Amino acid sequence: MxxxxxxxxxxxxxxxxxxxxxxxxxxxxxxxxxxxxxxxxxxxxxxxxxxxxxxxxxxxxxxxxxxxxxxxxxxxxxxxxxxxxxxxxxxxxxQGVSGRLRILSTPPLGHTIAPVALRELLRHRPDVSVSYDVRRLGEVIEAVQNGSADIGLALALEQHPAVNVEVLSRTHMVCLVPTGSALAEKAEISAQDLAATGFIGLEADSRIGQIIRTAFERDLASYNPRVEVRYCSTAAVLANADVAPAIVDPYSARFHASASVIERPFLPPSEITAVMLTRRGVPRSRLLHSFIAALRAAC
Structure with missing residues (x-):
């Protein structure tokens, strides 16, 4: 008018x-x-x-x-x-009870902790919509950096020049032992044990692969895996198939838990961090704060 x-x-x-x-x-x-x-x-x-x-x-x-x-x-x-x-x-x-949240994660957290946090976020928020996907680490970082994702989740990344990195939790690598393995009776599995019996390793150019190689060096054990793979989830699948014991992060171990394998602590202790990635210079919405709180609770 x-x-x-x-x-x-x-x-x-x-x-x-x-x-x-x-x-x-x-x-x-x-x-x-x-x-x-x-x-x-x-x-x-x-x-x-x-x-x-x-x-x-x-x-x-x-x-x-x-x-x-x-x-x-x-x-x-x-x-x-x-x-x-x-x-x-x-x-x-x-108030964080409406809106849209875009989440990207690497597989270990995307298949374990993140779904639990997402369930809690959506429980009392019928007007919230979510874009959720599991990608490789490089894609997660890129999406957070360019703003196509509100938050990214990953393992073994302490810092990065392009995004904010915050630790959600710190835990340790574990060993998945096939139930028929000679190591199944042991309470803990050491690098020396695996060097003597054979194991599934991770590629050296991956961050977690480097953590495992460092553990073998600390234990003065020979790092000579019978099978070498790129991802912990692949190693867990092979352990479930009774190929050999596998050293994996505890999140992948949880996702692939079954009657075919036994989870044991891996020695020497090898710390692994679960982190969240957010875009630099961008304020967080109330909805994102709520999801982060749910993530910390899930961890």
């Missing part, structure tokens, strides 16, 4: 007009808008002057809308509904 020679009508005046039409008195309209009664009266007079139309007439000590006011209100009523919906939506987003 435009004023004839005065330019656009300020939305605040339209709000006063809408409140007057809904409540029928300046007192109630003022209360609904958080204004004083005189401010509403002045605003209505200003609006009438600006559009050149009488909107209310005083009859029996009450203001009654004119026929012109009724016509104009029908025109602008959808706008008030739209603004009310906008305000409610903004409030829901601000």
């Amino acid at each position: 435009m004023a004839d020679e005065q330019g656009e009508v300020p939305f605040r005046l339209l709000e006063m007009f809408g409140a007057m039409m809904r409540y029928g008195s300046t007192v109630e309209a003022a209360e609904s808008l958080g204004l004083s009664q005189p401010a509403v009266s002045i605003g209505i007079r200003q609006l009438e002057k600006q559009i050149g139309v009488t909107l209310f007439e005083r009859l029996h000590r009450r203001l009654h809308p004119t026929e012109e006011a009724l016509q104009l209100y029908e025109e602008v009523r959808p706008m008030f509904n739209l603004m009310r919906d906008f305000s409610l939506r903004a409030q829901a987003i601000r």
